[in-house]
Amino acid sequence: MSNGSVASRLKAKPALDWPTRKRIALGAGRGLLYLHEQCDPKIIHRDVKAANILLDDFCEAVVGDFGLAKLLDHRDSHVTTAVRGTVGHIAPEYLSTGQSSEKTDVFGFGILLLELISGQRALEFGKAANQKGAMLDWMRKPSPRTSKHMQLKLEANAKATL
Template sequence: MSTAKGLAYLHDHCNPKIIHRDVKASNIFLDEEFEALVGDFGLAKLMDYKDTHVTTCVRGTSWHIAPEYLSNGKASEKCDVFGYGVLLLELISGRGASDLALLANHNNDRLLDWVTRLVKEKRLGALVDADLEGNYNEEEVEQLSQLALLCTQDSPMERPKMCEVIRMLEGDDGLAEKWKQWQEETFKQQNYFNLTHHPNLNLMHDYSTSRILPDELSGPR
């Protein structure tokens, strides 16, 4: 929750607004009271409120980079929302995003497709940190997984703002409504692609950073 509030402050209460651009576990610190603090602003960008995005060279960490930023260098606060969604998946699973991606690939899935399928089929045991030994609240894990998937949608316009994420974390009913809308939209898209038999279907939404040079990702500031 504290991380979400920190990002919401950067996005909505700073002038100009601040885009972190590298939201990941190693950039979240804990104080003496174990409150989470957002740190490492080496990749941060300032953005005027009248602008929808800033265009810049791609920087960040593999698997945490939003698709629109990776493909065309357009960074906005929704890139941080994407990174936050990946962070949630890491917290739920106890694994790094790259480890989760490898695990998904064993099932011939992309990471987010794999998580989506587990959540829809309510097979959360395959996702949750094994060290918990089944000692977790299934309803809470399901809700956090749904929120993570909403935050990592392909379209930045469809992702919630961090202020909305906070309300959902606090138990706002908006999560159930947005999840239902997401499922309906996903169903429509799947039907469309199945009907059109798009020849490049397997390539669509492939946002792997494997083709990007290391110095284009997280590294020297």
């Protein structure tokens, strides 16, 4: 796709402006809704992440990379498989049970939204340049330091898009 992936654009200059981030979030959400509600059988993507949301000429989001996708009959609530996906984007219940459903994709979408808001990748969040940290760990246990970090990131992103 002409504008690459959301992952490639998170660190690119100029930064994505807020209307574009909103358009990406809505487009990715619509794509997942289509897979879950309008396909027969349903399609569970199982690897929703910034690298798999591609952007066209107008930064419209397109859900891509269906290498881990599974088909789910409308009568079934989940599919049980070996856990596959990307660390930092895998739903905790999928890790513990091996059962994936639409909820698995919704979790990955939530992480994608956090990435769009913060401008940071899920595993690069809140750490020094040579360390990795999981965004979800930071969000789960907010501290004054985490809140300040998010505030600084949001302010920096806002300034970069003005």
